[in-house]
Amino acid sequence: MSINTLTTQCCIVGGGPAGMMLGYLLARAGVDAAILEKHADFLRDFRGDTIHPSTMELMQELGLLDAFLRLPHRKVERLVGEIGNVRVTMAEFARLPGACKFIAFMPQWDFLDFLADRGRRYRGFHLMMRTEAADLIEQGGRIVGVRADSEAGVAEIRADLVIGADGRHSTIRERAGLKVEDLGAPMDVLWMRLSRRPDDYAEAFGHFETGGILIMVDRGDYWQCAYVIQKGSADELMKRDIGDFRSMILALSPWLGERVNEVKSWDDVKLLTVALDRLPQWYRPGLLCIGDAAHAMSPIGGVGINLAVQDAVAAANILAEPLRAGAVTLDHLSRVQARRQWPTRVTQAFQRTIQSRVIGPVLAGTMQPKPPLALKLLDWFPALRGIPARFIGIGVRPEHVRTKEAAGA
Numbered sequence: 001m002s003i004n005t006l007t008t009q010c011c012i013v014g015g016g017p018a019g020m021m022l023g024y025l026l027a028r029a030g031v032d033a034a035i036l037e038k039h040a041d042f043l044r045d046f047r048g049d050t051i052h053p054s055t056m057e058l059m060q061e062l063g064l065l066d067a068f069l070r071l072p073h074r075k076v077e078r079l080v081g082e083i084g085n086v087r088v089t090m091a092e093f094a095r096l097p098g099a100c101k102f103i104a105f106m107p108q109w110d111f112l113d114f115l116a117d118r119g120r121r122y123r124g125f126h127l128m129m130r131t132e133a134a135d136l137i138e139q140g141g142r143i144v145g146v147r148a149d150s151e152a153g154v155a156e157i158r159a160d161l162v163i164g165a166d167g168r169h170s171t172i173r174e175r176a177g178l179k180v181e182d183l184g185a186p187m188d189v190l191w192m193r194l195s196r197r198p199d200d201y202a203e204a205f206g207h208f209e210t211g212g213i214l215i216m217v218d219r220g221d222y223w224q225c226a227y228v229i230q231k232g233s234a235d236e237l238m239k240r241d242i243g244d245f246r247s248m249i250l251a252l253s254p255w256l257g258e259r260v261n262e263v264k265s266w267d268d269v270k271l272l273t274v275a276l277d278r279l280p281q282w283y284r285p286g287l288l289c290i291g292d293a294a295h296a297m298s299p300i301g302g303v304g305i306n307l308a309v310q311d312a313v314a315a316a317n318i319l320a321e322p323l324r325a326g327a328v329t330l331d332h333l334s335r336v337q338a339r340r341q342w343p344t345r346v347t348q349a350f351q352r353t354i355q356s357r358v359i360g361p362v363l364a365g366t367m368q369p370k371p372p373l374a375l376k377l378l379d380w381f382p383a384l385r386g387i388p389a390r391f392i393g394i395g396v397r398p399e400h401v402r403t404k405e406a407a408g409a
């Protein structure tokens with residue numbers, strides 16, 4: 001069997017938001033970077049659609065914002081929830097500082113295609129689709145590359161640094177033997193589409209009722225719907241008649257009416273398992289994990305994509321120069337973790353609180369959903385809606401692009 005051997009300065013495993021953003025930034029800074037993505041394209045439903053003001057701010061710093069906003073997207077200026085029969089505005093992004101006072105709901109494949117297109121303009125950007133990292137290559141206790149399966153056969157990609165950006169089921173972190181701390185999540189999610197009518201609500205929408213939660217994301221002519229279920233309960237539920245499931249959706253949102261019949265069978269419903277975890281240590285000599293591979297995020301707040309992008313920016317800021325000089329040390333890798341660990345912990349603490357105080361009890365049917373005082377205050381004093389908007393939209397310790405575009409990159 002022939003093995004293709006390639007050499008690069010940085011081998012990034014995973015073409016999600018973390019890997020694509022890091023690949024783009026490194027190539028722009030004059031670093032040679034190979035990004036390995038196991039799929040043939042980015043067209044997979046559902047990966048999250050939310051591009052937050054923090055990410056758009058970075059786009060502006062990179063001079064990409066105008067082109068980015070020319071891609072089809074929907075601007076969402078406030079997040080609204082229906083808790084029992086009370087409608088509350090949970091966050092209002094118009095109150096944020098900066099150029100983009102909204103969340104851009106954009107199919108993630110468009111965002112990733114955009115980064116790929118911009119990245120290809122740099123010599124050092126090598127996106128290898130249909131290339132699945134299977135193992136790490138180790139020499140003398142240091143990771144020196146990746147063994148991958150591709151259409152052309154087995155490839156060995158030798159690199160000064162390997163980045164694990166391969167998401168919450170990361171092969172890289174597992175092969176590296178990095179310990180995972182599981183924080184637990186009480187839910188999984190069933191995804192499906194239902195048509196949207198022009199006179200439907202205009203906001204992203206969540207409905208909480210005893211025993212069920214339905215989140216609906218406006219995608220123009222259809223709603224991307226997330227029916228939240230208790231962790232591990234999907235198998236039992238999916239043995240039942242699809243009509244039962246339609247009734248469960250209707251019980252939460254009767255206004256959908258006969259549209260629930262668009263869910264014809266269980267083939268129209270996709271299960272997404274939710275994980276919340278993190279690595280106590282994100283690195284080993286020659287290897288660093290970022291994004292969900294370092295800290296799997298729950299969908300709560302729709303922050304995971306943006307946190308992954310922030311990790312990528314911090315990693316590029318700290319690593320571009322030593323990568324160009326061929327002088328990455330363990331200290332550089334630990335500085336990336338030190339920079340990003342705190343925002344991760346704060347965000348996960350927020351997600352855990354919502355999980356244990358709201359989602360778990362609501363799904364278990366032990367809590368009658370009613371807006372807590374904090375949400376009532378947001379309703380009574382609209383000025384306060386800027387606080388959750390800031391936490392969700394900008395986040396903790398927002399990053400800024402410090403790398404420069406290299407001459408001749």
Ligand SMILES: Cc1cc2nc3c(=O)[nH]c(=O)nc-3n(C[C@H](O)[C@H](O)[C@H](O)COP(=O)(O)OP(=O)(O)OC[C@H]3O[C@@H](n4cnc5c(N)ncnc54)[C@H](O)[C@@H]3O)c2cc1C
Binds near residue numbers: 014167172275
């Ligand atoms: C149900 C659900 C809904 C969510 N909704 C939202 C949302 O609306 N907004 C939001 O911000 N976040 C959301 N999240 C969280 C968000 O999806 C993640 O936090 C985010 O995608 C992390 O980005 P990443 O680049 O680190 O990893 P990923 O997006 O998981 O990307 C990893 C990439 O690596 C590739 N890959 C995996 N293994 C290999 C391998 N061995 N070799 C090569 N390639 C490989 C994968 O194909 C994938 O493209 C949601 C999460 C869940 C579970």
